[in-house]
Amino acid sequence: MNKDQVKGKVKEVEGKTKEVAGKVTGNKEMEVAGAIKKNAGKEQAHVGDARHDAKKHK
Numbered sequence: 001m002n003k004d005q006v007k008g009k010v011k012e013v014e015g016k017t018k019e020v021a022g023k024v025t026g027n028k029e030m031e032v033a034g035a036i037k038k039n040a041g042k043e044q045a046h047v048g049d050a051r052h053d054a055k056k057h058k
Contacts, residue, residue: 004048011041
């Protein structure tokens with residue numbers, strides 16, 4: 001596991017938490033910000049996965 005995979009997963013969890021908190025409190029801005037952070041984390045994790053796979057196949 002590389003740093004992009006780890007950081008991406010952390011961002012994903014933080015974003016999901018913020019998204020749910022926004023839903024529960026009725027704060028649309030927080031909900032949207034959380035969804036954006038969650039998706040950014042997913043993308044960063046995918047980049048890390050691709051780097052990991054590329055390194056394995058060298």
